[in-house]
Amino acid sequence: MKRFNFRLQRVLDIKETIEEVKRRDFNIARKKHSEEVKNLMDLQNQENLFRVKLNELRLKGGNLRQVNIFYRFFAYLSGQKAYRRNLIETAREEMEKRREILLEAVKEKKVLERLKEKKLLEYNFEVNKEEQAAMDEISGVKHSVKSKRELN
Secondary structure, three states: OOOOOOOOOOHHHHHHHHHHHHHHHHHHHHHHHHHHHHHHHHHHHHHHHHHHHHHHHHHHHOOOHHHHHHHHHHHHHHHHHHHHHHHHHHHHHHHHHHHHHHHHHHHHHHHHHHHHHHHHHHHHHHHHHHHHHHHHHHHHHHHHHHHHHHHH
C-alpha cells in the first residue's frame, strides 16, 4: 500500500506558519505592555524618591522656592503618570486583540491536526486490514499446499 499522504498538509503547514506569526505579534504586544507598566512603575518610584527628598528639605527648613519646584515637578509627574496609564490601557487592548487573533489561529490549526490524526488512523486501519488479508491468504495457501501433500 502507498505511504500515508495527508492531502491538506500544505494547508496545515500554512496554518502553522500563520500561528507562528500571530504568536510573535502577541509576544511583541505583550512586551510593549510590560514596558509601559515598567515605565509607570519607574515614574512612581521617582515620585516616591522625590517625596522623601521633599520631606528632608522641609525638615531642614528649605525655602518656599525650593518646595515650589518640588510641587511643580510632582504636577509634571502626575501628568506623565496619567499619560503612561493611557499608554498601558492602549497596549493592554492591543495585547488582548492579538491574543484573540492568536487563539483563532491556534483553533484553525488544531482542526486540521485533528483531521490529519483521524485520516492517519483510517490509513493505519486500512493497512492493518490489508496485511491481515494477505496473512489470511498466505495461511490459506500454506494450508492448501499441506493438504495436497497429505493427499499425495
